[in-house]
Amino acid sequence: MDYLDHLEAEAIYILREVAGQFEKPALLFSGGKDSITLVHLAKKAFRPGKFPFPLVHIDTGHNFQETLDFRDQLVKETGEQLIVAYVQDSIDQGKAIEQKGKNASRNALQTITLLDTIEQHGFDACIGGARRDEEKARAKERIFSVRDDFGQWDPKRQRPELWNIFNGKIQKGENVRVFPISNWTEMDVWNYIKREQIAIPSIYFSHEREVVFRNGQWMAAHPVLQLDQEDNIKNKSVRFRTIGDITCTAAVDSEANTLDDIIAEIKASTVSERGARMDDKVSEAAMEERKKQGYF
Amino acid sequence: MNIIKFITAGSVDDGKSTLIGRLLYDTNSILDDQLEAIKRANRKNDDGTVDLAILTDGLKAEREQGITIDVAYKYFQTEKRKFIIADAPGHIQYTRNMVTGASNSDLIIILIDARKGVIEQTKRHSFLAKLLGLKKVLVCINKMDMMDYELAVYENIKTDYLRLAENLELKDVDFIPVSALKGDNIVSKSNEMSWYSGPSLLEYLENVEIDSSENKGWRLPVQWVIRPQSADLHDYRGYAGKVLGEGLKIGEEVVILPSGQRSRVSAIEFDQKPLDIAENGASVILHLEDELDISRGDFIVSAAYPARSEKIVEANLAWFENQALEIGQIYLLQNHSKLTKIKVAEIEYKYDVHNQEKIVGENIGLNDIAKVKIKAAENIIFDDQLDFPENSRGILIDPRSNLTVAAVILHSA
Numbered sequence: 028m029d030y031l032d033h034l035e036a037e038a039i040y041i042l043r044e045v046a047g048q049f050e051k052p053a054l055l056f057s058g059g060k061d062s063i064t065l066v067h068l069a070k071k072a073f074r075p076g077k078f079p080f081p082l083v084h085i086d087t088g089h090n091f092q093e094t095l096d097f098r099d100q101l102v103k104e105t106g107e108q109l110i111v112a113y114v115q116d117s118i119d120q121g122k123a124i125e126q127k128g129k130n131a132s133r134n135a136l137q138t139i140t141l142l143d144t145i146e147q148h149g150f151d152a153c154i155g156g157a158r159r160d161e162e163k164a165r166a167k168e169r170i171f172s173v174r175d176d177f178g179q180w181d182p183k184r185q186r187p188e189l190w191n192i193f194n195g196k197i198q199k200g201e202n203v204r205v206f207p208i209s210n211w212t213e214m215d216v217w218n219y220i221k222r223e224q225i226a227i228p229s230i231y232f233s234h235e236r237e238v239v240f241r242n243g244q245w246m247a248a249h250p251v252l253q254l255d256q257e258d259n260i261k262n263k264s265v266r267f268r269t270i271g272d273i274t275c276t277a278a279v280d281s282e283a284n285t286l287d288d289i290i291a292e293i294k295a296s297t298v299s300e301r302g303a304r305m306d307d308k309v310s311e312a313a314m315e316e317r318k319k320q321g322y323f
Numbered sequence: 324m325n326i327i328k329f330i331t332a333g334s335v336d337d338g339k340s341t342l343i344g345r346l347l348y349d350t351n352s353i354l355d356d357q358l359e360a361i362k363r364a365n366r367k368n369d370d371g372t373v374d375l376a377i378l379t380d381g382l383k384a385e386r387e388q389g390i391t392i393d394v395a396y397k398y399f400q401t402e403k404r405k406f407i408i409a410d411a412p413g414h415i416q417y418t419r420n421m422v423t424g425a426s427n428s429d430l431i432i433i434l435i436d437a438r439k440g441v442i443e444q445t446k447r448h449s450f451l452a453k454l455l456g457l458k459k460v461l462v463c464i465n466k467m468d469m470m471d472y473e474l475a476v477y478e479n480i481k482t483d484y485l486r487l488a489e490n491l492e493l494k495d496v497d498f499i500p501v502s503a504l505k506g507d508n509i510v511s512k513s514n515e516m517s518w519y520s521g522p523s524l525l526e527y528l529e530n531v532e533i534d535s536s537e538n539k540g541w542r543l544p545v546q547w548v549i550r551p552q553s554a555d556l557h558d559y560r561g562y563a564g565k566v567l568g569e570g571l572k573i574g575e576e577v578v579i580l581p582s583g584q585r586s587r588v589s590a591i592e593f594d595q596k597p598l599d600i601a602e603n604g605a606s607v608i609l610h611l612e613d614e615l616d617i618s619r620g621d622f623i624v625s626a627a628y629p630a631r632s633e634k635i636v637e638a639n640l641a642w643f644e645n646q647a648l649e650i651g652q653i654y655l656l657q658n659h660s661k662l663t664k665i666k667v668a669e670i671e672y673k674y675d676v677h678n679q680e681k682i683v684g685e686n687i688g689l690n691d692i693a694k695v696k697i698k699a700a701e702n703i704i705f706d707d708q709l710d711f712p713e714n715s716r717g718i719l720i721d722p723r724s725n726l727t728v729a730a731v732i733l734h735s736a
Contacts, residue, residue: 029325032605035606036604036605036606040606043606071593072563075556077551164381166381166396167395182393187422189730192718194725209396315381316383
């Protein structure tokens, strides 16, 4: 087995442990390459059976249309259940308060909707596509990461996690976040997508798009960005290296039209994947703080 | 290309995080925005150079205190290999996090401060390496720059450590003198230690061979039974799990444990395609010739080399909690996908980490390593560590708190 086979076998093993240990798991699906990879791995883990969990999408209302279309197509193809929870509903119910100003983002509000959804459906385990190479707080997180009754992660009190033995025992109200591709790097994911010929949303490839330059990055010129006269809209050849909300995911200059182009581009890149995420630039501990609150 | 996983262990301020920072930095594995972030953090060494430890100290509390609390995983690759590094904390109070990192490593790098030599944490980490069955130990004698790169310093520490290794029966030990801070013998050979003729750390890591286990037979702990129960797959029944050991092929005779039923492998399936063989480490679906009652937690094993199935076993354990081990209390033993109620019937002895002696008649508390006798509610399926290391491992869970309170290595009583 080569290294991709090892990573794949480990991820399948983890997905099956979730199925075996929990009563009501869910797979958190964002429409990005990492959660698409998880769906592919789940097929390998459970086919010809159905997935023992639904896909859950926390929709901020600020998604790229291409991502939503891709999501719906994938659900149709796999025949699996999709649950969509809307941040807008949390706002309408007064549980979340919309940020104001030009840099407003619903990124942080997702946590409120996510925790609500977990409680409403009684999910005891949520599978996510986070990887340890993405960010330094994530580099510290266990594969089975326990969240308390308030959805909080306590990084100073993580359970020991030995070998491939995962302790998923929890009290009622707690839940476990499970990260099957913890040990994959960005490059591993792309190499795997290429090897397995996994379909991904078109915006990962180079395309013409109207963009504006904000905070040192090219952002999609979309109404949710609250554009005004100061914003100089340009037409550029770009692609997205990571896909999140329109408000917090920056585009990169790119002519990459194929997976080989993307792989070559990332190899030559001198910035990290999360370098294109505005949500991580808030402070030195931005990710850790969000995770403590219950973020993915 | 293959992957090697290693852990760096050592006491506080032995320079573990600096060593990893140096490896990443000197192999160009740190990207511009990450380097920017380090510069912004403005943490400097005494000599004014950038403190590379900040690369792995990912938690706010760690950066505030300048210590490592939990293990951080870092990834890099060279032309020859992919590496997964576990940067483990040195403080004794975080030993369980060090054990977490060590359990998933092929090799342990034990850092020794050249000024201090072999100290208690060196002994503790070596002891744990032995307990967990790590195959290879590399001792990096660090901060050689502060000891004028003297051969005698290196030789004395090496002699001391070899004595410890002999006591612990650690067989495969290598040594490299380094300065993580200055980069001596990390990526390239140092000019300061011409007396050292071995490889640099990176050369060593790129080329070291890790013995693949020579287990006899194979085990497949059943994780999940796939039963679509749809019209077209009405009789489909597949046992999903990860193969441990030498692998298996179609037609092989198997034993189901603990029931003892026998059957043969009728099909092996992966990604909805048939396979003739399943290799060590593969996550597959097995089909058997007979319809048997098999569920999650059962073990399908090679009939030629079956596993042990016993109710009373011995175990070496490393205890992780402040609350002491209680004789007679029910704990859950988890080995692979199986949970079994157990009680510790007797503490045989505890190990003195300082002199490797056995102490009788004491409680087992935080960070203690001990040998105990376990009584289980039903048969435990396992192997002795020497026969089949991957099937000798387990954890203890306290059902009152759900915490993982110990790592155990099972032995036949």
